[in-house]
Amino acid sequence: MVGRxxxxxxxxxxxxxxxxxxxxxEGVFHQSxxxxxxxEAKIKAVTDVCPHLGxxxxxxxxxxKFVCPxxxxxxxxxxxxxxxxxxxxxxxxxxxRTNDQIEVSQK
Numbered sequence: 001m002v003g004r005x006x007x008x009x010x011x012x013x014x015x016x017x018x019x020x021x022x023x024x025x026e027g028v029f030h031q032s033x034x035x036x037x038x039x040e041a042k043i044k045a046v047t048d049v050c051p052h053l054g055x056x057x058x059x060x061x062x063x064x065k066f067v068c069p070x071x072x073x074x075x076x077x078x079x080x081x082x083x084x085x086x087x088x089x090x091x092x093x094x095x096x097r098t099n100d101q102i103e104v105s106q107k
Contacts, residue, residue, distance in 0.1 A: 018102040028059045028077065034093060034104045035059060035066070037078060045093040045104045046079035052086040066090065 016034045023029070029036045030048065033056075037044045050057050055070035065082065066075040073084030081089050095104045 014105075016104045018104070020097075020100050020102065028061070030059065032056070035079070035090075036095075036102065036104065039077070043095065043097075043102065044078060045095045045102075046090040047093060049091070050086055051088045051091065052084070057090065 014033075016031050018029060018031065018036050023038055026038050026040070029038070033048050035046050035048055037046065048056050050068040050070065050073055052068065052071055052073050055068050057066040057068045057073075057075065059066050064077040066077075066079065068074070068084065068086065071085050073086035074082040075086075075090050076082055079090035079092070081087065093104050095102055097103075
């Protein structure tokens with residue numbers, strides 16, 4: 001197997017914390033199983049799990065896109081489906097901002 005398969009119990013709830021001190025510029029930040037995307041003063045959180053078969057996608061900064069190493073699905077820099085067998089976007093996740101951090105909830 002080329003990629004990593006990610007699985008969570010269906011009812012598990014997990015919180016991922018991103019300290020705001022890490023975000024001096026726009027970019028894509030990763031703490032598995034979450035990618036935090038900051039672009040044009042907007043924040044979006046997406047799962048790093050490919051909707052096709054559950055492999056972990058990788059972000060390619062030079063191409064500004066996500067690529068699944070298992071079957072080649074690709075997603076743009078905001079997690080929107082581009083090509084491959086996945087057929088849907090990377091799943092968006094809810095997040096909240098407090099004074100010094102962004103908390104992403106995965107359920």
